[in-house]
Amino acid sequence: MYCIKCGGKTKSDIINGDNIPRNRCEACNYIHYINPKIIVGALPFRYDKVLLCKRDINPGFGKWTLPSGFMEMGESLEQGAEREAKEEANLKLKLNKLYGTYSIPRIGQVLFIFIANILNEDFRAADETSEVKLFSVSEIPWEKIAFPSVEFFLKNYTRDFLNGKNFLFHSNF
Ligand SMILES: [Zn+2]
Structure with missing residues (x-):
């Protein structure tokens, strides 16, 4: 390269003091570190329902996911999660708290997902999304979830919801 x-x-x-091979420029000595990428997103809910986005692109075309995407330079995790929700589903969110993280070492990705209240009524399918829909926990389409990471967060949500975790019920903002 x-x-x-x-x-x-x-x-x-x-490189001295390192143990992983790096590509170093023979002319200027710049070292090309390759590190995992950060994906930020939200688990948006209103009352007893969670909002999912049907993917309009591959991978996972036609399957359901959480609004999320690659974090950009110059933004915080929170700003990234809010931006992605706006871009993909025209959502306005109040981020409650970091709900969890999920590492995918095989492809070098780390997800940060916030649990968030939906503030607006006019959410709709936008970038990379063909449909948005609110699902109660009994309606979640487990057979059509786009990624294991999304399944992981939805399982946690379902468990917390059924256990009556408080933060899930502060829905009126
Ligand atoms: Zn160089």
């Missing part, structure tokens, strides 16, 4: 700074040739090298 070529250096992203100067276009010079790079060489795989173990």
